[in-house]
Amino acid sequence: xxxxxxxxxxxxxxxxxxxxxxxxxxxxxxxxxxxxxxxxxxxxxxxxxxxxxxxxxxxxxxxxxxxxxxxxxxxxxxxxxxxxxxxxxxxxxxxxxxxxxxxxxxxxxxxxxxxxxxxxxxxxxxxxxxxxxxxxxxxxxxxxxxxxxxxxxxxxxxxxxxxxxxxxxxxxxxxxxxxxxxxxxxxxxxxxxxxxxxxxxxxxxxxxxxxxxxxxxx
Numbered sequence: 001x002x003x004x005x006x007x008x009x010x011x012x013x014x015x016x017x018x019x020x021x022x023x024x025x026x027x028x029x030x031x032x033x034x035x036x037x038x039x040x041x042x043x044x045x046x047x048x049x050x051x052x053x054x055x056x057x058x059x060x061x062x063x064x065x066x067x068x069x070x071x072x073x074x075x076x077x078x079x080x081x082x083x084x085x086x087x088x089x090x091x092x093x094x095x096x097x098x099x100x101x102x103x104x105x106x107x108x109x110x111x112x113x114x115x116x117x118x119x120x121x122x123x124x125x126x127x128x129x130x131x132x133x134x135x136x137x138x139x140x141x142x143x144x145x146x147x148x149x150x151x152x153x154x155x156x157x158x159x160x161x162x163x164x165x166x167x168x169x170x171x172x173x174x175x176x177x178x179x180x181x182x183x184x185x186x187x188x189x190x191x192x193x194x195x196x197x198x199x200x201x202x203x204x205x206x207x208x209x210x211x212x213x214x215x216x217x218x
Contacts, residue, residue, distance in 0.1 A: 036119040077106045081110025
């Protein structure tokens with residue numbers, strides 16, 4: 001596990017999203033949720049897959065296979081499936097291959113299938129839903145380890161991914177140190193607030209006007 005991965009795993013996606021907000025950066029994605037694991041936080045470098053309609057001239061390979069082969073242990077596969085929930089963008093054999101490679105998790109901007117199989121394998125898969133419909137003849141891989149777009153957010157190979165029960169956030173490789181530094185500040189402040197609530201301070205006093213300005217004031 002890399003140093004960045006272990007540092008990201010100290011935070012939930014909400015804290016990283018707040019840090020992105022404070023820095024004026026995009027990265028939080030809505031509508032993608034865990035399908036195979038509960039309470040499992042996943043972080044790692046992105047290995048990307050770009051899906052789209054079948055067209056002439058595309059390489060004859062199963063979608064996602066190239067990314068799985070290219071990934072290193074601890075990476076996260078992220079699939080641009082353009083929000084499609086009528087057809088699968090990931091399946092059980094891919095999950096099996098991902099587990100063999102030590103891939104930390106899979107993010108699909110759309111639907112996947114073989115959810116029970118992926119759950120049995122212990123692979124965290126985050127998606128917009130599950131569907132039994134195969135990709136064969138309906139979806140093809142246009143490229144992998146290339147720039148992709150997930151819900152309007154640009155993602156590049158090697159960018160960072162954090163996913164948990166609240167959703168998914170992406171952090172650009174060039175911004176990750178700055179985002180982590182701000183996340184540490186936010187987490188420290190919220191830890192003190194949580195402690196005050198636990199100690200009996202009325203929540204209205206803890207979450208006063210300063211709370212609303214937390215992402216704009218130092």
